[in-house]
Amino acid sequence: MDNKKETIVESGTECPISGMWKVIGKYTTTMLILQKNKMPNYGGIKVSWILLYKC
Template sequence: MKKIPELPIPKTAASGSLCPESGEWEITGSLTTTAVLAKNQIMPEYCGKKVRWRLIRPG
């Protein structure tokens, strides 16, 4: 029986928290934008609203 490879768990972070990993981040949900952030930088809000970010390209 062939084992299905496990997908990596996506890294996410909320506005106001410290960025866990440098790279390009994208907002999850209906709003759409990306930001390049450095590790330990504060995750930004978008248009004055707290959002959840997802890492799309480590860097």
């Protein structure tokens, strides 16, 4: 059984895990974000980010 939990955080919050993150939504991008950095906005708006993999 796979017990993986998705890690999702909002723009403006502290990044909990260094890794490759992807914007959730119609328009998307990926970005390497380091732990303790502020999660960025995308296209000037607040978005939700999902962790693709840890680095």
